[in-house]
Amino acid sequence: MNIDSIQNGIVLDHITAGKALQIYTDLHLDKLDCSVAIIKNVKSSKMGRKDILKIDQDIDMNLDVLGYIDPDISVNIIKDGKLIEKKKIELPERLIDIKKCTNPRCITTTEQGIQQIFKLTNREKRIYRCIYCEADK
Amino acid sequence: MKHLIDPMDLSVKEIDDILNLALDIIDNKEKYSNVCKGKKLATLFFEPSTRTRLSFEAAMMELGGNVLGFSSAASSSSSKGESVGDTVKIVSCYADIIAMRHFKEGAPMLASMKSDVPIINAGDGGHNHPTQTLTDLLTIKREKGRLSNLTIGLCGDLMFGRTVHSLIKALSRYEGIEFILISPDELKIPDYIRTEVIEKNNITYREVTSMEDVIGELDILYMTRVQRERFFNEADYIRLKDSYILDNSKLVTAKSDLSILHPLPRVNEIAVEVDDDPRACYFKQALNGKFVRMALIMTLLGLEA
Numbered sequence: 001m002n003i004d005s006i007q008n009g010i011v012l013d014h015i016t017a018g019k020a021l022q023i024y025t026d027l028h029l030d031k032l033d034c035s036v037a038i039i040k041n042v043k044s045s046k047m048g049r050k051d052i053l054k055i056d057q058d059i060d061m062n063l064d065v066l067g068y069i070d071p072d073i074s075v076n077i078i079k080d081g082k083l084i085e086k087k088k089i090e091l092p093e094r095l096i097d098i099k100k101c102t103n104p105r106c107i108t109t110t111e112q113g114i115q116q117i118f119k120l121t122n123r124e125k126r127i128y129r130c131i132y133c134e135a136d137k
Numbered sequence: 138m139k140h141l142i143d144p145m146d147l148s149v150k151e152i153d154d155i156l157n158l159a160l161d162i163i164d165n166k167e168k169y170s171n172v173c174k175g176k177k178l179a180t181l182f183f184e185p186s187t188r189t190r191l192s193f194e195a196a197m198m199e200l201g202g203n204v205l206g207f208s209s210a211a212s213s214s215s216s217k218g219e220s221v222g223d224t225v226k227i228v229s230c231y232a233d234i235i236a237m238r239h240f241k242e243g244a245p246m247l248a249s250m251k252s253d254v255p256i257i258n259a260g261d262g263g264h265n266h267p268t269q270t271l272t273d274l275l276t277i278k279r280e281k282g283r284l285s286n287l288t289i290g291l292c293g294d295l296m297f298g299r300t301v302h303s304l305i306k307a308l309s310r311y312e313g314i315e316f317i318l319i320s321p322d323e324l325k326i327p328d329y330i331r332t333e334v335i336e337k338n339n340i341t342y343r344e345v346t347s348m349e350d351v352i353g354e355l356d357i358l359y360m361t362r363v364q365r366e367r368f369f370n371e372a373d374y375i376r377l378k379d380s381y382i383l384d385n386s387k388l389v390t391a392k393s394d395l396s397i398l399h400p401l402p403r404v405n406e407i408a409v410e411v412d413d414d415p416r417a418c419y420f421k422q423a424l425n426g427k428f429v430r431m432a433l434i435m436t437l438l439g440l441e442a
Contacts, residue, residue: 103242105240105241105242105262105263105264106241106242106243107221107239107241107242107243107244107246107247107261108243109241110241111220111221111222111241111244111247112220113220113222114222114247121329121333122332122333129329130243131243131246132242132243132244132246132247133242133243133262133264134242134264134329135242136329
């Protein structure tokens, strides 16, 4: 299978196999007019299988979303067909309006216009807790 | 400006300062009788309360201040759909400090993000109740003379018991604390308290289901009510509500200097006959609540006698 190299844009590499579609959705890549390639289950010597996303446009990307979904992703910035920057991402300390608290007892379920904020409380286990009710759901 | 939303908002030193101030207030009531003259406390209670609301109001009155507020969501504009954020913005125009109780977890945290005056969490759902914790700590300090080297049994609804969560957080910072967590399997402490508070601080603890098996080991027995209002399913409440009932027969094997605490209200988890036992401290605890809230109000308003 061949996917053309991109000239100017972003390649998200080393995505855990199966997570590319979630990233496509959560980064709202469906709203872009440019070409976006979702490549699933690519053989990888390091990971066994991985996903890759190629975006044929340089866009402002919410790295917190990426870091939350999969902090091991490589973000490669391509300009004039060449790799000009490799961004390292990590688990964000806070998630703002990235996920919603599902604790039915939480104030966020009834208060209008409230920011959904989660804080990282356990980096090793990747646990985020709602700052309001401390639930991790 | 400082708020009190979670017991961990206060350092150990700040807690000690508040408890010491409360002890001084107990000994020198007259000295503090006009400290809050011209100041107003708003008590915004979206959920019913007897002790907490009245002790806050009594505390402010004994400091020479005034109080305003409401005692149920039905008697506020929240019944018309007003948000917590808007309510707090409005009330902070009228009061110097706000004590808020709400049935939704995190409501006081939200309020603190919107308010121009200090917010005190007076209980948010099954989450936290930091002023009850200050009350409990003052009671333990007065009864035992220390907050360290204690074996503390927490009994009953440890899942939804906000006083339990707050007390564990606060005590986890003192030396030589051991917790014995006594509850039915369905009402064990939330995972985040176990892993991110107790285990993170390397505190010795056990989870057991029998009160009788461990009562002889305890310095403090902290009883709680199984709270009907926290259950979505009435059948679950009925099945669990009588899990633990402390009576004189169960106290036979307890230490002679055990202190029995309860945040109150009780339903039937402590038999009335226990009230006459010198080890029962729960009514003294309620009185301590007023003094510690006086100390807290002064501290958050930055006032001195």
